[in-house]
Amino acid sequence: MNKEIKERLNHIRSGIVTPGYKKTKIGIIPEEWEMNLLGDICSFSQGIQIDLIEQKNSYKDGYIRFLRIENYTQDSNDFRFIKKKKNILSKVIDINDIVVVRYGATAGFVGYGLDGVLANNLFKVSPDKRYLNNTFLYIILKNNRTFQYLQKAMFGGAMPAISFSIIKNYKISVPPLPEQHRIAEILSTWDKAIELKEKLIEQKKLQKRGLMQMLLTGKKRLPGFSGEWKEVKLGKLIEKWADGGTPSRKTNNNYFNGDINWIVINDIKHYISETKEKLTLAGLKNCSSELWSIGSVILSTGATIGLCGILIIKSATKQGITGIIVKKEMLNNEYLRYWFVSNKKLLLRFAQGSSFKEIRTYNLAKILFSKPILREQKVIVSLLSKADQDIEILEKELEQLKEQKRGLMQLLLTGIVRVNDLIPDPSPNEEKGEKSFLDRKDLGR
Secondary structure (H helix, E strand, O other): OOHHHHHHHHHHHOOOOOOOEEEEOOEEEEOOOEEEEHHHHEEEEEOEOOOHHHOEOOOOOOEEEEEOHHHHHOOOOOOEEEEOOHHHHHHEEOOOOEEEEOEOOOOOOEEOOOOEEEEOOEEEEEEOOOOOOHHHHHHHHHOHHHHHHHHHHOEOOOOOEOOHHHHHOOEEEEOOHHHHHHHHHHHHHHHHHHHHHHHHHHHHHHHHHHHHHHHOOOOOOOOOOOOOOEEEEHHHHEEEEEOOOOOOOOOOOOOEEEEEEEEOHHHOOOEEOOOOEEEOHHHHHOOOOOOEOOOOEEEEOOOOOOOEEEEOOOEEEOOOEEEEEEOOOOOOHHHHHHHHHHOHHHHHHOOEOOOOOEOOHHHHOOOEEEEOOHHHHHHHHHHHHHHHHHHHHHHHHHHHHHHHHHHHHHHHHHOOOOHHHHOOOOOOOHHHOOOOOOOHHHHOO
């Protein structure tokens, strides 16, 4: 970031009005920008209520797509279809129309890209094109400042809701149309870079799944290894395993908030280095959980079967989460983890229970396990670990891109950085190994 922009940034953040800027109710903005209420430069149209009996699950001639909340918030392709009638024609939207969720847990969510008829818990926001570019409006509505405003202002406890008066009274800063267009173009460049990175990560994950399938079944053998794998029951390869436990939360308040790690489902990842909850020594003694050593395999055998990780701390586990110590002379712990991850469907076949499925250790022990020699296990683990590391690097790069975009968007939408400041190149240049015009540390603020 050059000296002029840095000084401007520091001045504005300190509340000092610099030349070319003015003070408004929403902060310091460029002189040629206007402060407007959203209701003065946008119109709003709520969707329509359609009885469930009139909604069809498949398309028919004379019918049109009926858009519900989940089609936006969950990218769901479970579309309903309703008959075209005169009273719904005014509610038809196209793929460029901006839609906001009005009611419920996801109230305030902003989406676009679908055509059809909106349900009554959604509404369309249309800009007055004399003052507002449609893409720029979408960026404004997706901005975190807008989300925070709506969350704070909306009413309703059990059923949060956004009234039109709430959104109409939202104050925004509006640049001239040409600058709106350039801001949208710049941020679109970053969106494309993010999308490409996401696709690359998905490709790498798909490649890794294929590699696991080939290597862990012996369909693909590595150079230097031959001979048949031995098929043994999994129980023969385990030194010790046991389900976890939970001390009573009602009878004694001294069982929790201690210094003994205690794993719940959300703690399970490849390497488990911390837990959200901790037990006291009394809590550990008053439940059926073991304290597992570093290197133990942790497997979810209850609520979400098949999640698996390796301990790099000592820890106890909740019930439904099994700790496993392998016979090291026969089985590599990392190899076993990859095998569990690759065989979730097989694990589910051994689960029992009607309303609540779980796997007991005596059933795990019966699973037939094709075992390569220990040295081959370790080489397979090293290849799969390298694939994991590559994915992790890409995921960190993706998060950096998203952070940079958030920072750049904040600077552009407040006018602290102008589009002309970003010449010659406002786009991410990581593929060329170059720095962006604005430093990453500036964009990430």
